[in-house]
Amino acid sequence: xxxTLRSAVxxxxxxxxxxxxxxxxxxxxxxxxxxxxxxxKTTLLRLCAGLLPLHSGRAVVLGHDLARDRRxxxxxxxxxxxxxxxxxxxxxxxxxxxxxxAAGKDRAAADRALELVGLVGLAGVVHGRLSQGQxxxxxxxxxxxxxxxxxxxxxxHAGLDADxxxxxxxxxxxxxxxxxxxxxxxxxxxxxxxxxxxEVEVVGGIVRPVAPAGLARxxxxxP
Amino acid sequence: xxxxxxxxxxxxxxxxxxxxxxxxxxxxxxxxxxVLVLFAFALDPDRGVLPRxxxxxxxxxxxxAALLSVNRAFALEEANAARDGLRLTGLDGAAVFLGKAAAxxxxxxxxxxxxxxxxxxxxxxxxRGVGLIVCAAVAATAGLAATGTVYGVLASGLRAxxxxxxxxxxxxxxxxxxxxxxxxxxxxxxAPADGWPWVQLLTxxxxxxxxxxxxxxxxxxxxxx
Numbered sequence: 001x002x003x004t005l006r007s008a009v010x011x012x013x014x015x016x017x018x019x020x021x022x023x024x025x026x027x028x029x030x031x032x033x034x035x036x037x038x039x040x041k042t043t044l045l046r047l048c049a050g051l052l053p054l055h056s057g058r059a060v061v062l063g064h065d066l067a068r069d070r071r072x073x074x075x076x077x078x079x080x081x082x083x084x085x086x087x088x089x090x091x092x093x094x095x096x097x098x099x100x101x102a103a104g105k106d107r108a109a110a111d112r113a114l115e116l117v118g119l120v121g122l123a124g125v126v127h128g129r130l131s132q133g134q135x136x137x138x139x140x141x142x143x144x145x146x147x148x149x150x151x152x153x154x155x156x157h158a159g160l161d162a163d164x165x166x167x168x169x170x171x172x173x174x175x176x177x178x179x180x181x182x183x184x185x186x187x188x189x190x191x192x193x194x195x196x197x198x199e200v201e202v203v204g205g206i207v208r209p210v211a212p213a214g215l216a217r218x219x220x221x222x223p
Numbered sequence: 224x225x226x227x228x229x230x231x232x233x234x235x236x237x238x239x240x241x242x243x244x245x246x247x248x249x250x251x252x253x254x255x256x257x258v259l260v261l262f263a264f265a266l267d268p269d270r271g272v273l274p275r276x277x278x279x280x281x282x283x284x285x286x287x288a289a290l291l292s293v294n295r296a297f298a299l300e301e302a303n304a305a306r307d308g309l310r311l312t313g314l315d316g317a318a319v320f321l322g323k324a325a326a327x328x329x330x331x332x333x334x335x336x337x338x339x340x341x342x343x344x345x346x347x348x349x350x351r352g353v354g355l356i357v358c359a360a361v362a363a364t365a366g367l368a369a370t371g372t373v374y375g376v377l378a379s380g381l382r383a384x385x386x387x388x389x390x391x392x393x394x395x396x397x398x399x400x401x402x403x404x405x406x407x408x409x410x411x412x413x414a415p416a417d418g419w420p421w422v423q424l425l426t427x428x429x430x431x432x433x434x435x436x437x438x439x440x441x442x443x444x445x446x447x448x
Contacts, residue, residue, distance in 0.1 A: 051307055071445070075313035085308025087299060089240045098236050102229070102312035126243070127303070142308075 002027050002150055002181040003048055005207070007057035010040075010047050017043035019205030020057065025183060030176050032196035033185040033207075040205040041185035042082070045152045048183065049079040062150060075103060077150040078143035082158075084135050085142060088128035092119055092138055095127055096145050103146040113145035116174075117167055132159045140171060151175050153184040157191050169195060226321070229314050233322025238329060240299055247292065247330050255288035255334050259341045273346040278407030281342050282400050285335055286367070290389050292330050293371035296323055297379035306379065309444070316441020320372060324436060328368035335360055352410030355418045359406035362425035363399045369432035370395050376443045398428045 003025040010018040018040050025031050033041045046052045048061050050070035058065070064072035086095040096110040114120055117137040122130065130138065136159050143151060156168045172195045175182050185202075186192035193199065199210040241247045262280045266272045273280075300306040309319060342348050350356070374391040378384045402425040409418030 049311060051310060071310075071313065071441075074311055079311055081304065081307070083304035083307070085305055085311065086303050087236070087240055087305055088302055089243045089299070090236070094236075094239065098232065099308070099312060101232055102314050 001025065001060070002029075002062060003183070004060040005044075005047075005057070006059075008047065008054060008059050009056040010043050010052050010205075011055045012043065012052075016205050018047060021202075021205060021207045023200065023207045025181060027181055028176060028179050030172060030182040030184070030195055030197045032189075032192045032199040033183065033202050034187075034189060034192075034199055034210065035185075035202035037187075039202045041202045042154055043205075044202060044207070045079060045081075045154050045183065045185055048150075049077060049152055050074055051079070073150070076148060077152060078146045078148035079152040079154070080139045080143040080156055081154045084127065084139040086127045086135075086138060089126055091124050091126050092130070092141075093123040095138065096141055099142045100145040105145065105147055109147055110145045113141040116144060116171060117141040118163070133161055133164050136160050137164055137167065140168060144171060144175075149180060151180055151182045153182065153186075155186055155188075156184055157186060157188045165191060226315065226318050229318030230321035230325065233309075233314065233319050234325040234329070235322075237296060237299070237323060237326035241295075241326070241330065244299075246295055247333075251288050251291045251295070251330070252334060252337055254291060255284045255338050256341055258284040258287055259338060259345060263345050268345075268347070274348050274411075277342050277346045277348045278404045278411065280346070281335075281338060281407065282363070282403045284338055285331065285403075286393065286396060286400060288334050288338075289327070289331055289367050289371055290392060292327050292334075293375040293392065294385055294388050296327055296372065297375045297384065300379060306444075316444050317437040319444060320369075320376075320436045320440030321433075323375075324365075324368045324372040324433070327372060328364050331364045331368060332360075335364065348411065350411070351413050352415045352418065355406060355410040355415045355422065359403055359410070359418065359422050359425060362422055362429050363403040363406075366399050366425060366429035366432050367396055369429065369436045370399075373432070373436045373439060373443070376440055398424060402428070 001024050003023060005021050005023040008018050008021045009016055021044060033044060035041055043052060047054060047059060050066060050073060054066050062073040062076050096114055097107055100110040114123060117140050119137055119141060122134060157165050172182055184192055201208045201210050263273060300309060343350060371392050374388060378387040378391065381387060402421040406418040406421040409415055
C-alpha cells in the first residue's frame with residue numbers, strides 16, 4: 001500500500017479536521033477525494049505529505065509510519081496545494097530547479113517539467129509577475145519536477161483555463177501510466193471523475209467509499 | 224557531502240533572492256550606515272569620544288542591522304507558503320539551518336565591511352591589528368548568524384515575528400557584542416594579546432550556536448505556527 005490510514009485523527013487547534021479517517025490506496029491508483037468545503041480533504045492531503053501531525057490512529061505513507069517520522073516520505077512525494085510554495089523573487093526556472101535539486105534530481109528534470117506544463121516561454125519570469133493560472137501551472141511543474149512516487153493534488157483544476165485544465169488532465173494520466181499514485185481533492189467532479197480510478201467521499205473528517213460509477217478505467221501501468 | 228550540497232543549495236537560493244530583491248542593499252545596508260551617522264551626531268566628533276567608542280558602536284550597528292537580515296531571511300519563506308515548500312523538499316533541517324545561517328552570514332560580512340569603512344571615515348579611526356579584527360569578525364559573524372537563524376525560525380509564522388525576534392536575539396547575542404567590542408578595542412589599542420581571549424570566547428559561542436542550531440532547527444521548522 002502507498003497510503004494506509006487507520007482511525008487517523010488530525011486536529012487543527014482543537015477541531016478534529018480528520019476524525020478517525022480510514023483509507024487504503026494502492027500503487028498506481030488515481031483516487032478522487034470528493035466532499036464539501038471544510039470536510040477534511042486538504043487536511044488529509046497535508047497529513048499524507050507530513051505537513052500536519054497525526055494526533056491518534058495510524059498513518060503509513062510510502063512505507064513510513066508518520067507517527068514516528070513525518071518527514072521521511074517527503075523525498076518521494078509531491079503536493080500541489082492551494083499555494084505554489086514558490087519564491088516571488090526567483091524565476092520560474094529557478095524555482096523549479098531549486099525544488100528538483102532538493103529532491104536529488106538534475107536540471108533536466110526541471111526543464112522537462114517546465115516543458116510538460118507549457119511554461120518554457122516564461123522560464124525567465126519571476127514568480128511574482130505570473131498570473132494566477134500561470135502560477136497553478138508552475139505549482140504542478142514543481143510537483144512533477146521532483147519525480148514523485150506519490151502525487152497529491154489539491155484542487156488541481158482551480159483557477160485554470162481550458163488549456164490549463166487539459167494540461168492537468170494529461171499530467172495525471174501520464175503519472176498514472178508511469179505507475180505513480182495520484183490522490184486528488186476536487187470540487188470539479190466531472191473533470192476529476194474522468195481521471196480517477198476510485199472515488200471516496202470525505203465528510204466531517206471521515207472517509208467514505210463511493211460506488212464506482214462513471215470513473216476512469218484503471219490505467220495500464222508501464223512495466 | 225549531501226549536507227554540504229543541500230546547505231549550499233539553500234544558501235544559494237536565499238542569496239539569489241536577496242540579490243534580486245535588493246532589500247539588503249537598499250534597506251539593511253543604509254540602515255546600518257544611518258545608525259553609525261546618528262551615533263556620530265549624538266557623540267559630537269569634535270570631543271574625541273568617537274574613536275574610543277567606535278568598536279562598541281560598530282557592533283551595535285551590526286547587531287541592529289542583523290536583526291533586519293534575520294527577519295528578512297524568514298519573511299521570504301512566508302509568501303506563497305514557501306516554508307511548507309521548504310519542508311516538502313525533504314531537505315534535512317540541519318542543511319536548511321546551515322544554508323540559511325550562511326546566507327545571513329554572507330550579508331553580515333558585506334555589512335561589516337561597509338560599516339568598517341564608515342567607522343574609519345566618520346569616526347577617524349586608525350586600523351591596527353588587522354589579523355585580530357578579521358578573526359574576531361569571522362567568529363562573531365558566525366555566532367550572530369547562527370543564533371539569529373535559530374530564533375528566526377522559532378518566531379517565524381507568528382504574527383509578532385518582527386517584534387519577537389529582537390526580543391529573543393538581542394539578549395542571546397550579548398556575548399558577541401561584548402567579545403567583538405573587546406577584541407576590536409584591543410586591536411585598535413595596539414594590544415592584540417588582550418584581544419585573543421575574546422576571539423576564543425567568540426569562537427566557542429559560534430561553535431555552540433552552530434551545534435545547537437544544527438540539532439534544533441529541524442524540529443523548530445516542523446512546529447506549526
